[in-house]
Amino acid sequence: MNSETELAPAVQSILAAARERSGGDGQVAVDARSLPDAVARAEADGRVPIVAEVKPTSPTADGTRADDPVELAQAMVDGGAAAISVLTEPTHFGGSPEALTRVRQAVDVPVLRKDFVLDEDGMDVVEADLLLLIARFVEDLDGLIAAARERGFQPLVEVHDRAELEAAVEAGADLIGVNNRDLAQLEVDLETFESVAPHVPDDVTLIAESGISSPADVRQMREAGADALLVGSAIMDHGAGDSDVTENTRRLARAEAESEPRSESTE
Numbered sequence: 001m002n003s004e005t006e007l008a009p010a011v012q013s014i015l016a017a018a019r020e021r022s023g024g025d026g027q028v029a030v031d032a033r034s035l036p037d038a039v040a041r042a043e044a045d046g047r048v049p050i051v052a053e054v055k056p057t058s059p060t061a062d063g064t065r066a067d068d069p070v071e072l073a074q075a076m077v078d079g080g081a082a083a084i085s086v087l088t089e090p091t092h093f094g095g096s097p098e099a100l101t102r103v104r105q106a107v108d109v110p111v112l113r114k115d116f117v118l119d120e121d122g123m124d125v126v127e128a129d130l131l132l133l134i135a136r137f138v139e140d141l142d143g144l145i146a147a148a149r150e151r152g153f154q155p156l157v158e159v160h161d162r163a164e165l166e167a168a169v170e171a172g173a174d175l176i177g178v179n180n181r182d183l184a185q186l187e188v189d190l191e192t193f194e195s196v197a198p199h200v201p202d203d204v205t206l207i208a209e210s211g212i213s214s215p216a217d218v219r220q221m222r223e224a225g226a227d228a229l230l231v232g233s234a235i236m237d238h239g240a241g242d243s244d245v246t247e248n249t250r251r252l253a254r255a256e257a258e259s260e261p262r263s264e265s266t267e
């Protein structure tokens with residue numbers, strides 16, 4: 001798609017590292033937990049469907065959280081997360097495939113593998129319910145969607161503009177995420193989702209990704225058509241190492257509840 005020279009240096013280095021990493025041995029076979037079902041369960045329960053992300057650090061984070069990924073994921077589920085995303089990228093996000101495996105054993109909600117998968121071999125590293133494919137970075141989106149489904153993954157195709165959305169829809173993606181963070185400057189703008197969302201077909205499960213930090217942001221994205229929201233930094237709160245992940249998740253999952261608590265205190 002776009003030329004790599006337009007990408008932020010951090011992103012270029014992430015891609016270079018991804019190309020160096022080796023794939024798995026043999027093909028994985030997954031019996032996936034359904035994301036659309038998890039989204040429907042959250043809705044039925046009055047929770048905004050939040051995909052909460054275990055993201056130890058990132059090129060744009062203020063620090064690193066070294067907490068056990070399993071404890072973090074359980075705290076997120078306790079706070080009402082509909083699904084969990086786990087970074088498995090090791091060199092820039094502090095993730096690992098092992099962390100994902102442990103998280104998936106410990107929780108019963110769907111788990112997304114968040115990484116820079118560039119080819120089929122890169123899929124066979126670890127089992128997950130959902131697999132991220134970033135439209136801008138993959139050459140054969142149709143082929144990779146088919147390869148992901150063949151293994152049992154639900155592919156989540158990430159786009160950033162209308163051209164990428166069209167490519168994703170043409171390739172038959174039924175789970176689409178619109179990333180509010182642009183990979184050239186790494187800046188976040190919630191209007192990205194607002195400008196792309198109206199063009200997404202109704203039968204797609206649509207996720208607003210990145211930069212969502214307050215209940216007001218949640219409502220803004222929901223009003224623009226988000227079925228679910230992917231939130232990392234605001235839940236991990238990297239700057240404050242001991243921030244309460246359960247409470248951070250709950251605050252966002254309850255953003256549409258009738259009487260939203262005004263203070264930090266809970267029942």
Ligand SMILES: O=P(O)(O)OC[C@@H](O)[C@@H](O)c1c[nH]c2ccccc12
Binds near residue numbers: 179
């Ligand atoms: O931490 P945030 O701003 O809430 O963003 C979460 C998630 O959207 C972000 O981590 C992300 C979106 N797409 C990615 C692709 C690779 C790595 C990370 C990402």
